[in-house]
Amino acid sequence: MEFKPLTCEDKPKVRFLVVDDSVFARKNLCKMVQAFGGEIAGEAGDGIAAIAEYASTHPDIVLMDITMPKMEGIEAVEHIVRDHPEARIVMVSSVGYQDNILSALQKGARHFVQKPVKPEALYEIIRYVLNDEVAPAPTTAGGEIQS
Amino acid sequence: MKMELMQPFINSLDAVIAETMGCSAQIADVTMEDGNYKRTGIAALVGISGEIEGRVILDMEMAAAEQATADLAGAAGTLTEETARETVCELTNMVIGNAVTLLNNFGFKFRVHPPEIYVLDGGLQGAADTEAVVLRFETPKGAIYLNIAVHYKQRRSGERPGVKVLCP
Numbered sequence A: 001m002e003f004k005p006l007t008c009e010d011k012p013k014v015r016f017l018v019v020d021d022s023v024f025a026r027k028n029l030c031k032m033v034q035a036f037g038g039e040i041a042g043e044a045g046d047g048i049a050a051i052a053e054y055a056s057t058h059p060d061i062v063l064m065d066i067t068m069p070k071m072e073g074i075e076a077v078e079h080i081v082r083d084h085p086e087a088r089i090v091m092v093s094s095v096g097y098q099d100n101i102l103s104a105l106q107k108g109a110r111h112f113v114q115k116p117v118k119p120e121a122l123y124e125i126i127r128y129v130l131n132d133e134v135a136p137a138p139t140t141a142g143g144e145i146q147s
Numbered sequence B: 001m002k003m004e005l006m007q008p009f010i011n012s013l014d015a016v017i018a019e020t021m022g023c024s025a026q027i028a029d030v031t032m033e034d035g036n037y038k039r040t041g042i043a044a045l046v047g048i049s050g051e052i053e054g055r056v057i058l059d060m061e062m063a064a065a066e067q068a069t070a071d072l073a074g075a076a077g078t079l080t081e082e083t084a085r086e087t088v089c090e091l092t093n094m095v096i097g098n099a100v101t102l103l104n105n106f107g108f109k110f111r112v113h114p115p116e117i118y119v120l121d122g123g124l125q126g127a128a129d130t131e132a133v134v135l136r137f138e139t140p141k142g143a144i145y146l147n148i149a150v151h152y153k154q155r156r157s158g159e160r161p162g163v164k165v166l167c168p
Helices: A023-035 A047-057 A073-083 A098-107 A119-130 B003-021 B062-073 B081-105
Strands: A015-019 A039-044 A061-064 A089-093 A111-114 B026-033 B042-050 B052-060 B110-112 B116-118 B132-139 B142-152
Touching (some): A023 A119, A061 A073, A073 A089, A089 A119, A098 A111, A111 B081, B003 B052, B003 B142, B042 B081
Parallel strands (some): A015 A039
């Protein structure tokens, strides 16, 4: 499937930080990002590394896993958004129960995508988030999230 | 073991395999074990803690793991045991994560831990509370085993009579 390259303000390429403890998952997400016309600004394997990587790379979008060693994704979101309120973070996780998603959104995440990730769904959500539009409600294995 | 705890894992495996490997997974055999599980191929284990506790092992025959790696990573030409292990870990993460999502949304509060590669060749020593159900799924790309040993937390047992409907 071909994607029209994502755009953000006047930047030639949208820059992504990909955070997941699985090297395999990071590789897959990076491949999708490249298919969307994006650029990888950095990668991290846990929440602590993600906070440091965000501060040094200032990406346009963060794709953040939830279940990770050292520090989980939701706690990392809280830290990043506290220091960088403009951060656009999309949670990408196989664990998508309502309490978890609502907690991530309350901490400042913009959206949630459940694994296995469908590239077209991720693309649409990133497009919404980049344009600060209201994206469709997150859906998970358990159905649509009700806030 | 309660069927209401197992069914979400079965449904999740079926859905994840269909989505990622593009094939169906049919249950071919079901056995009970005392927890002393010996893997057949590449296996990953995920621990669960909270109101429901235990562990789930996803074990893929080498052929199935290799095919999954090719399907997911497009790595047919550069297949290594390391990439196959990473694939199995990530598939396990998806299967257990999706099942846990369903169970949590039905009111069970617990969390999962990151998957670990299960390397024991001699089997996992069982304990009184690690009675496991092993399901063998046949797929056109090889067999996949799901070893489920989960139970209600001991102090809460008896408090939950069960849920009415877990899966549509």
